[in-house]
Amino acid sequence: MKRTVLAAALMAGLALPAGAQDLRIGLMSTLTGPQAVTGQHLRDGFMLGVEHAGGKLGGLETKVTIVDDQLKPDVAVQEVEGLLKRDNVNIVAGVVYSNILMAVYKPVVESDAFLISANAGPAPVAGNRCSENFFNTSWQNDQTHGAVGKHVSDSGIKKVFLLAPNYQAGKDGLTGFKRHFKGEVVDEVYTKLGQLDFSAEIAKIQSAKPDAVYTFMPGGMGVNLVKQYAQAGLKDKIPLFSAFTVDETTLPATEDAGLGLFSASIWTPDLDNVANKRFVEDFRKKNGYVPSYFAAQAYDAARLIDAAVRQAGGVKDKAKLRAALRQAKFDSVRGAFAFNKNHFPVSDFYLVEAAKLPDGAPAMLKRKLVFEKYADDYAGECPMKW
Amino acid sequence: MGTAGPMLEVSGLQASYGAGQVLFGVDLRVGEGEVVTLLGRNGMGKTTTVNAIMGLLAPKAGRVAFCGRELTGRPAHEAARAGLGLVPEGRQIFPNLTVRENLVATADGRGAWTLSRVFDLFPRLRERQDQMGGSLSGGEQQMLAIGRALMTNPRLLLLDEATEGLAPLIRKEIWQVLLSLKRAGQSILVIDKNLKALKRIADRHYVLEKGRIVWQGSGAELEAERERLERHLGV
Amino acid sequence: MDPILLAVQTLNGLQLGVLLFLVAAGLTLVFGIMDFINLAHGVQYMIGAYFAATFTAVTGSFLLGAALALPAAVLVGVALERVVFRHFYGRDHLDQVLATFGVIFFLTELVRVIWGPTPLSFPVPAWASHSVTLFGGATYPAYRLFIIGGGLAVAAGLYALVARTRFGMLVRAGASNPRMLQALGTDIKRLFLLVFALGAMLAGFAGLMAGPILSVEPSMGDNLLILAFVVIVIGGLGSIQGAFLGALLVGLVDTLGRSFLTDAVKLVLPASAAVDVGPALSSMLIYVLMAAVLIVSPTGLLPAKGATR
Ligand SMILES: Nc1ncnc2c1ncn2[C@@H]1O[C@H](COP(=O)(O)OP(=O)(O)OP(=O)(O)O)[C@@H](O)[C@H]1O
Numbered sequence: 001m002k003r004t005v006l007a008a009a010l011m012a013g014l015a016l017p018a019g020a021q022d023l024r025i026g027l028m029s030t031l032t033g034p035q036a037v038t039g040q041h042l043r044d045g046f047m048l049g050v051e052h053a054g055g056k057l058g059g060l061e062t063k064v065t066i067v068d069d070q071l072k073p074d075v076a077v078q079e080v081e082g083l084l085k086r087d088n089v090n091i092v093a094g095v096v097y098s099n100i101l102m103a104v105y106k107p108v109v110e111s112d113a114f115l116i117s118a119n120a121g122p123a124p125v126a127g128n129r130c131s132e133n134f135f136n137t138s139w140q141n142d143q144t145h146g147a148v149g150k151h152v153s154d155s156g157i158k159k160v161f162l163l164a165p166n167y168q169a170g171k172d173g174l175t176g177f178k179r180h181f182k183g184e185v186v187d188e189v190y191t192k193l194g195q196l197d198f199s200a201e202i203a204k205i206q207s208a209k210p211d212a213v214y215t216f217m218p219g220g221m222g223v224n225l226v227k228q229y230a231q232a233g234l235k236d237k238i239p240l241f242s243a244f245t246v247d248e249t250t251l252p253a254t255e256d257a258g259l260g261l262f263s264a265s266i267w268t269p270d271l272d273n274v275a276n277k278r279f280v281e282d283f284r285k286k287n288g289y290v291p292s293y294f295a296a297q298a299y300d301a302a303r304l305i306d307a308a309v310r311q312a313g314g315v316k317d318k319a320k321l322r323a324a325l326r327q328a329k330f331d332s333v334r335g336a337f338a339f340n341k342n343h344f345p346v347s348d349f350y351l352v353e354a355a356k357l358p359d360g361a362p363a364m365l366k367r368k369l370v371f372e373k374y375a376d377d378y379a380g381e382c383p384m385k386w
Numbered sequence: 387m388g389t390a391g392p393m394l395e396v397s398g399l400q401a402s403y404g405a406g407q408v409l410f411g412v413d414l415r416v417g418e419g420e421v422v423t424l425l426g427r428n429g430m431g432k433t434t435t436v437n438a439i440m441g442l443l444a445p446k447a448g449r450v451a452f453c454g455r456e457l458t459g460r461p462a463h464e465a466a467r468a469g470l471g472l473v474p475e476g477r478q479i480f481p482n483l484t485v486r487e488n489l490v491a492t493a494d495g496r497g498a499w500t501l502s503r504v505f506d507l508f509p510r511l512r513e514r515q516d517q518m519g520g521s522l523s524g525g526e527q528q529m530l531a532i533g534r535a536l537m538t539n540p541r542l543l544l545l546d547e548a549t550e551g552l553a554p555l556i557r558k559e560i561w562q563v564l565l566s567l568k569r570a571g572q573s574i575l576v577i578d579k580n581l582k583a584l585k586r587i588a589d590r591h592y593v594l595e596k597g598r599i600v601w602q603g604s605g606a607e608l609e610a611e612r613e614r615l616e617r618h619l620g621v
Numbered sequence: 622m623d624p625i626l627l628a629v630q631t632l633n634g635l636q637l638g639v640l641l642f643l644v645a646a647g648l649t650l651v652f653g654i655m656d657f658i659n660l661a662h663g664v665q666y667m668i669g670a671y672f673a674a675t676f677t678a679v680t681g682s683f684l685l686g687a688a689l690a691l692p693a694a695v696l697v698g699v700a701l702e703r704v705v706f707r708h709f710y711g712r713d714h715l716d717q718v719l720a721t722f723g724v725i726f727f728l729t730e731l732v733r734v735i736w737g738p739t740p741l742s743f744p745v746p747a748w749a750s751h752s753v754t755l756f757g758g759a760t761y762p763a764y765r766l767f768i769i770g771g772g773l774a775v776a777a778g779l780y781a782l783v784a785r786t787r788f789g790m791l792v793r794a795g796a797s798n799p800r801m802l803q804a805l806g807t808d809i810k811r812l813f814l815l816v817f818a819l820g821a822m823l824a825g826f827a828g829l830m831a832g833p834i835l836s837v838e839p840s841m842g843d844n845l846l847i848l849a850f851v852v853i854v855i856g857g858l859g860s861i862q863g864a865f866l867g868a869l870l871v872g873l874v875d876t877l878g879r880s881f882l883t884d885a886v887k888l889v890l891p892a893s894a895a896v897d898v899g900p901a902l903s904s905m906l907i908y909v910l911m912a913a914v915l916i917v918s919p920t921g922l923l924p925a926k927g928a929t930r
């Protein structure tokens with residue numbers, strides 16, 4: 001044991017000039033299985049962020065170890081153990097799915113490393129289980145649902161039909177929508193997780209005759225729903241609103257069926273700021289596809305780390321690094337970026353529509369502002385002060 | 387007995403199920419046009435011998451040759467195509483096929499046997515041709531099993547338990563049919579417990595005991611030594 | 622209950638049932654005749670969809686794409702049988718499960734490497750992309766009617782093949798007693814290969830029919846495979862008619878359950894509880910059906926080995 005430590009120290013000494021620090025990051029993403037495309041976006045976004053810093057986040061030699069959680073909490077816990085113990089990472093970043101984040105949350109925030117979620121934002125970690133070692137560069141899950149709810153309400157729609165998969169995130173999503181939707185819910189239908197044929201639900205919608213439908217149907221489920229909804233001839237009759245359902249990861253598959261559908265987001269590829277232009281352009285050039293919010297938030301996570309490490313003068317002083325992270329002095333692709341007390345960003349939320357970029361590639365484009373500087377509903381439960 | 391060497395030649399056949407050896411070197415021959423019996427008490431290895439000949443069971447040692455073809459260790463369909471027609475123990479007709487389908491499914495269609503010839507042989511099958519195989523009585527099933535084997539135009543018919551468990555009238559009918567087949571020149575290897583009937587149609591007999599041939603001879607020789615053989619035959 | 626909704630849901634159930642039948646038919650034949658558990662059968666379905674999507678994109682015609690996809694899917698099936706599956710006939714079921722599970726992993730990842738993780742776009746052919754107005758003003762996607770029609774036609778063809786042809790007799794005979802069939806001169810390995818190819822073709826056909834309504838992605842066969850197993854257990858292993866009956870039952874029960882169970886629960890429970898209980902119950906419904914069938918008839922509704930047709 002002692003010998004290996006000594007050998008590792010020697011090797012580290014050989015690899016680096018004396019006194020130099022390096023930065024070790026574990027990037028956790030979902031890279032295999034049906035939802036791998038979201039994880040791919042996240043990874044590619046983060047890596048572009050590293051590349052834009054010349055491979056040296058905060059000026060330090062940066063080693064990113066990418067691990068695949070396979071969307072399995074037990075696998076994620078194992079992988080994160082490896083990152084913390086074997087790779088000795090300073091920061092664990094990434095994490096697409098909330099159940100994965102909940103699984104790795106405790107091990108990471110109780111270690112010496114920071115945890116920076118680039119996507120998942122479950123309620124507990126925004127509320128009473130918030131941590132000074134945890135940051136989030138996306139949103140709290142309910143916010144996007146709430147933003148759609150507000151828009152649907154604002155546009156005078158009275159009766160909605162709600163549809164989500166039968167699991168915690170599905171129920172939370174519809175609850176988030178209802179918090180800001182003031183009209184009547186004509187029916188609330190929960191489908192089996194992983195269900196791919198929605199003919200029965202679509203027939204129910206037809207029969208219930210609502211003014212609009214709101215759904216949260218991530219991944220392949222959403223692709224199917226959107227296609228089948230259009231095939232049933234309902235798209236132009238009963239507007240279909242959604243969150244985390246129609247985006248740049250699913251539009252290539254839904255194609256025309258998805259175009260014209262509305263959702264909400266903190267970011268779109270057409271947001272007009274310098275950082276975003278550079279990000280979208282370089283991302284498309286490098287990866288050959290249009291980035292989604294998964295990629296944008298991960299890119300922001302990398303840029304946040306870059307700025308904070310630079311400001312803190314390295315990663316040795318954890319308190320200093322934390323203070324720098326809190327200040328978040330970087331040019332976010334979403335424009336202004338600021339953390340709330342619970343380390344979740346306070347962001348503007350836009351109504352977005354699936355449409356085509358000038359070159360014809362489908363993407364979610366900004367239509368109007370729904371919430372300005374929207375703080376999540378759980379921040380009040382977080383006891384953290386700074 | 388044919389002069390051009392035997393049709394079926396089995397020598398030194400050994401077979402086992404897992405660790406338990408059942409055949410310890412069986413030798414037997416059947417000549418062209420001959421009817422030969424394989425006798426022996428329950429569990430002596432008669433069915434095992436038949437299965438090993440057919441290739442339903444891979445022999446441990448020994449050799450099976452049929453019409454000059456080496457069949458040892460070959461899959462069962464090759465034995466069947468070489469001209470061995472099996473009427474298995476327990477009849478094993480296909481219960482979910484009709485009588486007619488049982489007959490035509492595996493028919494080879496190139497020889498003398500046709501559906502109508504089989505129906506002439508067993509008129510009951512003609513009446514029941516659209517009935518499911520599984521709905522036939524035991525005797526009818528045995529007729530079907532014989533008809534099914536004949537439809538493959540076998541050069542040698544292998545009958546394992548020709549009349550076991552059948553009503554006397556049906557037995558009679560089957561023996562009658564076998565006799566007529568013999569008269570038409572059909573070679574047959576038959577297993578049964580009915581010595582009286584067997585003696586009437588068979589040319590030669592083999593007695594199997596504990597996986598070995600312990601006696602062989604003609605019907606007259608069998609009669610002469612009957613008392614001594616009774617123990618082996620269990621009749 | 623709204624009669625129009627009921628009618629539409631019955632069509633939906635029928636459509637699901639028809640797809641299930643196409644997948645279950647191959648599964649039940651392979652299991653019934655070869656005593657081989659092929660978990661990778663769902664992969665055949667997925668591959669059919671991928672081939673059809675690709676060939677349709679290349680040729681610009683759904684029918685042409687389908688015509689190319691079918692033989693390609695069969696080819697993959699035959700290759701799998703030759704390279705992997707035939708070594709596992711007659712082996713322990715657990716070995717088969719492990720081997721075919723390995724094939725699932727391998728092929729799923731291979732498909733991901735070749736076509737990428739993003740679901741493939743496979744548009745509904747233009748001639749069936751409209752909705753048909755049915756009785757009482759309800760509309761129904763023409764393509765789904767096409768699936769029902771195409772599926773029933775294939776089912777009828779398959780029935781004719783199995784019930785009326787010599788090949789069909791051998792298939793049925795093989796399902797009840799393969800050893801005897803071989804002893805009567807049938808090369809059982811060749812029959813197995815043919816049955817396997819037939820199964821691969823049916824699953825591929827189901828995949829290419831389903832492709833335009835479902836998203837074409839590597840895991841698309843996983844869920845369907847589980848349902849197909851339920852179908853063949855309900856119908857009776859090895860039985861085509863059983864698979865047909867089982868598939869329609871499962872399709873209808875699942876669809877009607879999803880559609881009406883929550884509303885039915887609302888009659889006895891408060892709405893907020895019903896919203897929780899209903900979906901849970903409806904997702905269990907087909908398993909309850911399976912258990913009920915097995916209690917009444919342990920070998921399924923129309924077992925292949927039984928004396929009755
Ligand atoms: N599948 C099997 N597995 C293990 N042992 C077997 C098997 N089949 C037969 N045996 C054993 O092999 C021996 C010979 O059986 P076989 O069936 O060949 O006898 P048989 O002479 O045909 O008897 P019977 O007159 O009862 O039909 C018996 O001891 C039997 O128990």
Ligand SMILES: [Mg+2]
Nearest residue numbers: 432433434475
């Ligand atoms: Mg016997």
